[in-house]
Amino acid sequence: NAGVTQTPKFRILKIGQSMTLQCTQDMNHNYMYWYRQDPGMGLKLIYYSVGAGITDKGEVPNGYNVSRSTTEDFPLRLELAAPSQTSVYFCASNTGSGLNQPQHFGDGTRLSIL
Amino acid sequence: QKEVEQDPGPLSVPEGAIVSLNCTYSNSAFQYFMWYRQYSRKGPELLMYTYSSGNKEDGRFTAQVDKSSKYISLFIRDSQPSDSATYLCAMSGQAGTALIFGKGTTLSVSS
Numbered sequence: 001n002a003g004v005t006q007t008p009k010f011r012i013l014k015i016g017q018s019m020t021l022q023c024t025q026d027m028n029h030n031y032m033y034w035y036r037q038d039p040g041m042g043l044k045l046i047y048y049s050v051g052a053g054i055t056d057k058g059e060v061p062n063g064y065n066v067s068r069s070t071t072e073d074f075p076l077r078l079e080l081a082a083p084s085q086t087s088v089y090f091c092a093s094n095t096g097s098g099l100n101q102p103q104h105f106g107d108g109t110r111l112s113i114l
Numbered sequence: 115q116k117e118v119e120q121d122p123g124p125l126s127v128p129e130g131a132i133v134s135l136n137c138t139y140s141n142s143a144f145q146y147f148m149w150y151r152q153y154s155r156k157g158p159e160l161l162m163y164t165y166s167s168g169n170k171e172d173g174r175f176t177a178q179v180d181k182s183s184k185y186i187s188l189f190i191r192d193s194q195p196s197d198s199a200t201y202l203c204a205m206s207g208q209a210g211t212a213l214i215f216g217k218g219t220t221l222s223v224s225s
Contacts, residue, residue, distance in 0.1 A: 004157070030132055042202065042217040043158070058212065089156055100146050100206035101214060105157030 002026050006091050010113045013081045021076040021109050023091030031094045032074040033058075033103060034066065036087040043090065048099065049074055081113045096112035117141055120203055120216030122190065129225045133190040137203035137216045144214075147179050149188045149200040152218065159201055162188065193223045 007022045025032065030059075034046040044082040045058030061087060065077045078085060088110050092103040120137045127133055135149075145166050150158035163178040164170045164186075170177045176189040186205070190197055203216040 022140055040217055042118075042120075043204075043215040045212055046137075048212070092157075098209040100209055100211050102160045102163050103213070104161065107155070107157045 004091055004093055004104050006089075006106035006109050008109060009103045009107070010110045011076075012114060014097060015083065015113060017081050017113075018077070018079050018080070019111075021078075021089055021091075021111070022105060023074045023076070025042040025058050025073050025074075025091075025104070026072065026097075027093060027104065028071060029095055029104070030071070030091035031099065031103075032068065034064070034074070034076045035090045035092065036060065036085075036109075037090060046076065046089075050099075078111075083113050085111065086113045087111060118203065118205060118214050118216045121219055122217050123220060124220040126222045126224065127193055129193060129195060129223055131193050131223070133193050133197070133221060133223075135188040135190075135201050135203075135219050135221070137186050137205075138184055139186075139205060139212075139214075142181075142184065143206065143211075144184075145181075145208070146172040146206045146207040147177070147186050148204040148213070149175075149177055150204060150215075152202060162203075190221075191217045193221075195223050195225045196224050201202075 033048045035043040047066040049055045092105045094103045147164045149162040152158040174191045181213045200218040202218045204213045
């Protein structure tokens with residue numbers, strides 16, 4: 001059972017480039033999340049989804065977009081990369097019991113924008 | 115005042131010590147409390163989960179919640195080098211409200 005899988009693990013982008021961070025889970029979870037983790041700043045929620053076709057903004061959504069066409073996949077897109085988006089990005093999921101319940105995390109994507 | 119406050123450390127202890135990690139919060143609506151452990155270059159993993167007030171014990175780990183003081187703690191007994199990690203507290207209110215994470219405390223246990 002793989003859990004939550006994120007790809008790529010590392011990426012360097014130039015300012016203005018775009019990319020998609022991939023996230024897939026094999027636990028049939030309805031809820032999926034994207035967080036960013038900056039040094040000493042904890043986890044900040046970017047976007048979340050309560051099921052296929054439904055997404056909503058979190059605390060720090062500017063500069064990002066998401067889609068949820070299947071239960072398994074929840075990609076995060078950066079359209080115009082900026083240095084402020086240098087961070088470690090984590091995808092997470094949980095069952096349909098609510099946003100306020102424990103989540104399973106992937107191992108992150110480390111993104112540097114130069 | 116931030117919703118969740120957590121001392122970032124770092125905290126260094128010898129093997130076998132008792133470790134106390136703490137978070138304070140300001141939102142009296144919080145009722146779900148969690149502790150996550152995060153090893154270097156890995157994602158957070160759930161360690162303890164408590165609803166409302168009281169204590170919960172799991173092996174060497176004990177989670178305490180004091181809602182009257184808006185204070186939660188994680189105790190680690192007989193600490194091991196494998197406990198070296200960053201510990202994140204997280205909490206939330208009723209259904210429909212997202213988890214709020216502390217900034218994490220980095221713990222180092224030396225043998």
